[in-house]
Amino acid sequence: MIPELPLFPEQASTMAGPVDQLYFFLIALSAFFSLLVAGLIIAFSIRYRRRRVRLERPEDFGMLQLEIGWTVLPFVLSMVIFYWGAMLFIDLRRPPADSLEVFAVGKRWMWKMQHLEGRREINELHVPIGQPVKVTLTSEDVIHSFFVPAFRVKQDAVPGRYTDLWFEATKPGRYHLFCAEFCGSQHARMIGQVIAMEPADFQAWLSGTERGAAPVSMAEAGKRLFTDLGCVTCHQTDDSGRGPSLVNVAGSAVELSDGSSVVADSAYLRESILRPQQRVTAGYQPIMPTYQGLVGEDQVLELIAYIESLRDRGSTPLGEVTQRKTEAATEGTAG
Numbered sequence: 089m090i091p092e093l094p095l096f097p098e099q100a101s102t103m104a105g106p107v108d109q110l111y112f113f114l115i116a117l118s119a120f121f122s123l124l125v126a127g128l129i130i131a132f133s134i135r136y137r138r139r140r141v142r143l144e145r146p147e148d149f150g151m152l153q154l155e156i157g158w159t160v161l162p163f164v165l166s167m168v169i170f171y172w173g174a175m176l177f178i179d180l181r182r183p184p185a186d187s188l189e190v191f192a193v194g195k196r197w198m199w200k201m202q203h204l205e206g207r208r209e210i211n212e213l214h215v216p217i218g219q220p221v222k223v224t225l226t227s228e229d230v231i232h233s234f235f236v237p238a239f240r241v242k243q244d245a246v247p248g249r250y251t252d253l254w255f256e257a258t259k260p261g262r263y264h265l266f267c268a269e270f271c272g273s274q275h276a277r278m279i280g281q282v283i284a285m286e287p288a289d290f291q292a293w294l295s296g297t298e299r300g301a302a303p304v305s306m307a308e309a310g311k312r313l314f315t316d317l318g319c320v321t322c323h324q325t326d327d328s329g330r331g332p333s334l335v336n337v338a339g340s341a342v343e344l345s346d347g348s349s350v351v352a353d354s355a356y357l358r359e360s361i362l363r364p365q366q367r368v369t370a371g372y373q374p375i376m377p378t379y380q381g382l383v384g385e386d387q388v389l390e391l392i393a394y395i396e397s398l399r400d401r402g403s404t405p406l407g408e409v410t411q412r413k414t415e416a417a418t419e420g421t422a423g
């Protein structure tokens with residue numbers, strides 16, 4: 089009747105295996121040297137315990153080969169650990185270009201998730217298996233941390249900043265989601281689930297058919313906010329407004345009034361909405377009001393999704409909402 093005590097969480101992502109291999113290698117290496125050193129201490133203290141005989145020529149004890157050996161071996165081992173760890177880290181830090189995008193906002197004490205297609209969830213994240221998923225994180229209050237042990241991924245969600253992590257789930261199931269950064273009295277209850285589904289089931293879930301009405305996409309929701317908050321009064325689809333046109337701004341280089349330039353990534357767009365005076369676009373007056381406190385982080389994400397959908401290309405009419413995921417995949421290197 090002893091309850092099962094799993095020492096290791098299930099391996100449910102493509103990264104789980106490689107992360108565990110490095111971990112076990114480090115454990116084995118540490119165990120080997122710990123036992124070696126402990127064994128030698130015991131063996132030597134018996135062998136060289138104090139006796140009547142005095143050692144005659146202590147200067148003979150130097151051994152060049154031994155010196156070289158215990159210098160070179162730790163060096164090689166630490167380089168192996170470094171290379172292995174660095175390669176894994178680089179893989180973990182770089183979401184593949186064809187990743188599905190989802191958004192998670194930490195808030196004491198819950199996770200608010202958004203899908204580009206519009207479905208929202210609290211403390212649950214539905215994802216398809218067999219496809220990389222990039223989670224963009226931020227926080228409305230303090231630092232939280234998005235931790236899915238079965239996927240071997242963990243990333244802080246920092247207020248005022250976007251961070252991200254990615255994973256590719258390998259088998260359907262429900263996996264624990266923890267907040268791994270102490271964030272207040274209810275921190276321990278800031279838990280949720282990542283639900284990995286077969287791609288077809290995920291599509292059905294995403295389009296909301298199980299509930300009837302199709303959800304409003306993030307870009308559509310952002311477009312509504314853009315009207316409701318009065319952004320349209322200054323930002324038109326051409327440069328006739330008091331503010332610059334936002335068509336094609338996302339991902340492009342923006343000239344600033346101090347002569348420098350900046351790539352309009354999501355962090356810049358976010359700052360432009362919440363603290364417009366921080367970096368003023370060249371050729372414009374700093375008249376844009378701040379929206380800090382007026383919009384939540386999830387709404388900022390929707391506004392950004394809308395701005396990123398504003399593309400002036402070929403058949404897409406200005407202001408029409410286009411699909412962002414496919415664009416991100418084809419534009420990986422363009423910015």
Ligand code: HEC
Nearest residue numbers: 317318319322330331332342360364367368369372375376
């Ligand atoms: C009173 C007019 C006005 C309103 C309302 C306004 N803006 Fe602006 N906006 C500007 C001006 C002027 C600039 C350029 C100067 C600057 O960077 O502050 C600007 C800059 C921006 C930029 C940076 C664009 C670039 O090319 O660097 C973004 C993004 C933006 N606004 C989004 C918004 C959003 C979203 C809203 C609504 C929530 C909004 N603006 C409401 C006037 C406005």
Ligand SMILES: [Cu+2]
Nearest residue numbers: 232267271278
């Ligand atoms: Cu938390």
